[in-house]
Amino acid sequence: xxxxxxxxxxxxxxxRDHILLIRPDNGKKLIIKYPESALWDYVSRNMxxxxxxxxxxxxxxxxxxxxxxxxxxxxxxxxxxxxxxPEEPHG
Amino acid sequence: MPESLxxxxxxxxxxxxxxxxxxxxxxxxxxxxxxxxxxxxxALPDGSLQVLQNQEPxxxxxxHTGPIQPEFLGIIPTRACNMRCIYCGFGAxxxxxxxxxxxxxxVLLVDWxxxxxxxxxxxxxxxxxxxxxxxxxxxxxxxxxHRARMLAGAKxxxxxxxxxxxxxxxxxxxxxxxxxxxxxVMSFDGPEDIQNRHRPAKNGAASFPVVAANAWALSRMPVxxxxxxxxxxxxxxxxxxxxxxxxxxxxPDIIDYxxxxxxxxxxxxxxxxxxxxxxxxxxxxxxxxxxEAGTRTIYAAAGIDRVRHSFCPVxxxxxxxxxxxxxxxxxxxxxxxxxxxxxxxLGRVEPAKGVNIQQASVERVRELTSxxxxxxxxxxRWHCAGGCHVDNYEMRRDGERTPFCIQTRLIAACNLLNExxxxxxxxxxxxxxxxxxxxxxxxxxxxxxxxx
Numbered sequence: 001x002x003x004x005x006x007x008x009x010x011x012x013x014x015x016r017d018h019i020l021l022i023r024p025d026n027g028k029k030l031i032i033k034y035p036e037s038a039l040w041d042y043v044s045r046n047m048x049x050x051x052x053x054x055x056x057x058x059x060x061x062x063x064x065x066x067x068x069x070x071x072x073x074x075x076x077x078x079x080x081x082x083x084x085x086p087e088e089p090h091g
Numbered sequence: 092m093p094e095s096l097x098x099x100x101x102x103x104x105x106x107x108x109x110x111x112x113x114x115x116x117x118x119x120x121x122x123x124x125x126x127x128x129x130x131x132x133x134a135l136p137d138g139s140l141q142v143l144q145n146q147e148p149x150x151x152x153x154x155h156t157g158p159i160q161p162e163f164l165g166i167i168p169t170r171a172c173n174m175r176c177i178y179c180g181f182g183a184x185x186x187x188x189x190x191x192x193x194x195x196x197x198v199l200l201v202d203w204x205x206x207x208x209x210x211x212x213x214x215x216x217x218x219x220x221x222x223x224x225x226x227x228x229x230x231x232x233x234x235x236x237h238r239a240r241m242l243a244g245a246k247x248x249x250x251x252x253x254x255x256x257x258x259x260x261x262x263x264x265x266x267x268x269x270x271x272x273x274x275x276v277m278s279f280d281g282p283e284d285i286q287n288r289h290r291p292a293k294n295g296a297a298s299f300p301v302v303a304a305n306a307w308a309l310s311r312m313p314v315x316x317x318x319x320x321x322x323x324x325x326x327x328x329x330x331x332x333x334x335x336x337x338x339x340x341x342x343p344d345i346i347d348y349x350x351x352x353x354x355x356x357x358x359x360x361x362x363x364x365x366x367x368x369x370x371x372x373x374x375x376x377x378x379x380x381x382x383e384a385g386t387r388t389i390y391a392a393a394g395i396d397r398v399r400h401s402f403c404p405v406x407x408x409x410x411x412x413x414x415x416x417x418x419x420x421x422x423x424x425x426x427x428x429x430x431x432x433x434x435x436x437l438g439r440v441e442p443a444k445g446v447n448i449q450q451a452s453v454e455r456v457r458e459l460t461s462x463x464x465x466x467x468x469x470x471x472r473w474h475c476a477g478g479c480h481v482d483n484y485e486m487r488r489d490g491e492r493t494p495f496c497i498q499t500r501l502i503a504a505c506n507l508l509n510e511x512x513x514x515x516x517x518x519x520x521x522x523x524x525x526x527x528x529x530x531x532x533x534x535x536x537x538x539x540x541x542x543x
Contacts, residue, residue, distance in 0.1 A: 014270040017244030034241035041237070041270070045263055055230060058194040059237055 004075055004084040006044050014041075021083050030083065035060055036074055043075070043084070092130050092539050093144050098151070100470035100536035101126060102504055103529050104516050110140075110538075111507055113398050113473045114148035118507050120516065123543050130538065152400040152473060154457035155408055159437075159448055163217035164204050165404060165411030165422055166235055168192050168228030174257050174298055176278075176290045178321065178362050180354030180427070191228040192414045195442045198238050200412050203446040205242035216248040219255075221411065221422040226260045229267075236271045258302035259292060265305055269312035276317045276347065277306060281333040285326055289362075306341045317345035317389075324351075327365035327373050334377040338384035346381055347389045348374050350498065352482060367494040371501035372521055392495070393502035395510060398473035405435060405480045406460035408453060416440050418448060420456045423481055431484040433459070468535035469496070471503040492532065500531045 006012075013020045019037045021030040032040050038059055042052050057067040078084045101121075102109040108126055110119045119125075119140060128135050135141055169191045172179070201218075208216055218239055225232055236252065243250040253274040268275055279302055280289045287297040309316050318337050322330065334346055351357055351364045365373075378388040392402060401407055405420045412418055413425075418438040421428060428435050435456055438448035459480050466472045477483055478495050492500075508517040520526055534540075 016250070017240065034237070034244055038237035038241070041267075042233070045266070051230070055194070055234055058198055058234055059241070061198070 001049065001072055001075070003087040004043065004079055005046065005087045007082055007085040010083050012040070012044070023082070028081075030081070039071060039074055040078075093132050095143060095145065095147050096129060096538050098148050099129070099143055099538040101538050101541050102470060102533065102536055103526075104504075104508070104513075105519060105526065107516075108541075109504060109507060111470045111536075112143055112148065113395075113470070114151055115143060115146070117143065118511060120508075120511060120513055126538065126541055126543075130541070152398050154400055154406045154460050156457075158450065159408045159410075159453045160211075161204065161207070161410045162407045163219055163404070163409055164200065165219050165221055165409060166192065166197060166200075166225070166231070167221045167223065167411065167413050167422060168197075168225045168231035168235075169414055170223040170424070171227050172222060172224040172257065173227055173293050174224065174259055174290055175293050175295065176257075177360035178289065178323075178351055178354060178357035180352055180356060180423075190414050192231045192412065193416070193442065194230060194234045196412065196416055196440045197231055197235050199442070199445055200410070200418075200440050201235055201238045201242065204410070205239070205246055205248065208248055209246040214247075214249055216243050216250045217253070218250070219253045221255050222257075224257050224259070225254055226256055226264045229264065232267070236267075240271075257290065257298075258305045259298050260301075260305060265308050268309060269314060272314060274315040274317065275309060276319050277302070277309070278321065279303075279306060279318045279337075280321055281326065281329065282336060285329070285333070289321065289323075303340070306343075310341045310343065315345070316341065316343045317347050318343045319347040319349060322348055322350050322365050322370060322373075324363040324365050327369050330373040330377040331380050334381045334386075334388070335384070338381055338386050342384075343386055345387045345389055346377075347391065348377070349391070350494075364494065367498035368501070368524070368527065371498045371505070371527075374498075374502055375505045375517075375521055390498070390502050392475035392478050392499040393471065393506055395474055395503055395506045399476050400473075401460040401480075402476045402478050403480070406457050408457075410437060410448070412440060418446070421481065428481045431481055433481065433484070435480075468537050468540070469500065470536040471500055474503055475499045497531050501527055504530055 009023050009025045011022045011024060019032045019040050021032060039056060042055065052071060053064050053068050056071060057064045060067060075084065098114045099110065099112045104120060108121050110121050125135060129143060132144055171190055205216060216239065218235065220232060239250055252272045254272050255276045258277040258279055280286050283299045286299045286302065290298050292298045306318065318341065320333060337343055337346055350370050351362055353364055374390050381388045404411060409420060410418050411422050416439050417436055418440060419436050421435040437452045437456065440446050466477050483495055505517055505520065
């Protein structure tokens with residue numbers, strides 16, 4: 001899967017049971033509950049794909065294939081909504 | 092003597108007496124005539140003390156009874172550490188890197204606790220990370236944090252994370268702490284010369300630049316920051332200087348002062364615990380300086396703000412999960428308590444079998460909090476509660492006043508005077524070693540042993 005990172009205009013706040021995403025440039029907001037909240041935390045810290053799957057499959061108590069599918073779907077949604085953006089290739 | 096006086100204590104303060112009734116929640120500086128009146132059930136000049144004559148105190152704090160009622164969860168992600176502190180007695184220096192807690196075990200215990208809290212209509216879910224250095228096992232911390240947040244949100248529990256750390260971590264961990272951890276207890280022994288001597292990195296490099304930078308960063312995040320100083324014979328004379336520097340540089344919420352625990356490692360490094368009289372005096376002077384700067388200070392054994400039956404997690408049904416899957420009441424290494432003939436294990440967490448707690452073990456550990464004879468006549472018995480069950484095992488067995496007793500009794504008495512606003516009496520006590528000895532070495536503080 002293409003490597004994604006936070007859109008440069010995306011800000012976020014960690015609250016007690018959710019994360020709030022904000023785009024000050026266009027006024028959009030999104031409340032992320034669990035388990036998506038954990039995924040956002042990991043992606044925003046640039047966690048490697050394999051580690052992401054391992055940790056989230058333990059967290060969700062489901063096998064790694066289902067977890068990988070869920071991660072792909074969720075990241076695609078966030079990418080389409082422009083909370084995430086494809087990472088620029090280095091060099 | 093009225094029955095209600097059985098938990099009332101008196102301490103000599105110059106020509107007066109510090110009366111302390113911890114279970115009634117009453118402290119006063121009184122003269123001999125007042126004590127005579129109390130003992131002989133006569134009219135008292137101060138009406139606020141009459142309650143001591145005619146009201147039994149509330150029940151003394153005691154361990155839970157019946158099925159286990161854990162007050163919080165402890166997680167030891169790893170015994171390994173990225174530092175090589177010269178006095179470390181936690182086995183972190185010798186622990187093999189990679190000895191980390193299995194993630195499934197951690198999740199099983201978090202799930203068990205969340206279910207238990209929900210079933211028992213509890214509102215707070217407290218999780219405390221111990222080490223080793225917990226952030227050396229980042230996957231465990233991440234998993235516990237997110238699993239607990241996920242369940243707490245679903246079950247309406249108010250979650251609180253606390254972490255003990257050496258402060259030697261990267262920016263990623265610093266951000267995680269700022270975002271998710273409520274309270275950080277960072278071991279930090281002072282300015283560069285002390286920190287680098289006591290607490291070098293694993294490869295021998297200086298730890299000060301990283302630890303100081305992280306303390307500074309955390310002081311600007313919404314985290315309760317507690318800086319914990321390990322005080323030695325060498326550094327006890329510099330406590331006030333260290334405290335003032337901490338307050339200036341890092342604005343911590345709390346400074347926690349802990350005298351060095353003598354270990355094989357500390358002896359090999361030539362470090363000695365501070366003299367208890369010097370420690371108590373330096374602590375009080377440092378506490379006053381820190382308080383002026385808006386920082387709270389702690390010497391954990393002499394906290395007078397509450398009464399308790401146990402100093403630590405032991406006897407409070409706390410479940411602490413070790414990397415090998417054991418559930419224990421104590422975060423020290425198993426070998427340490429075994430060396431004293433103690434068994435503080437409570438059960439196990441196994442990926443295939445789940446959480447298994449032995450009720451008989453819970454009962455056995457609760458029994459440990461019944462106080463030693465030497466404590467029964469001490470005014471601080473419900474504040475220090477005998478201190479660490481492992482470190483103070485000899486005191487409990489032999490009934491002697493130890494260095495721990497000396498510093499704890501002196502600081503607790505000073506704290507009581509401070510609370511009463513008796514600054515002159517407090518200052519005189521701190522300057523007068525003879526008066527300190529009279530107070531601290533008094534054989535019994537019980538009012539019925541008072542001889543005027």
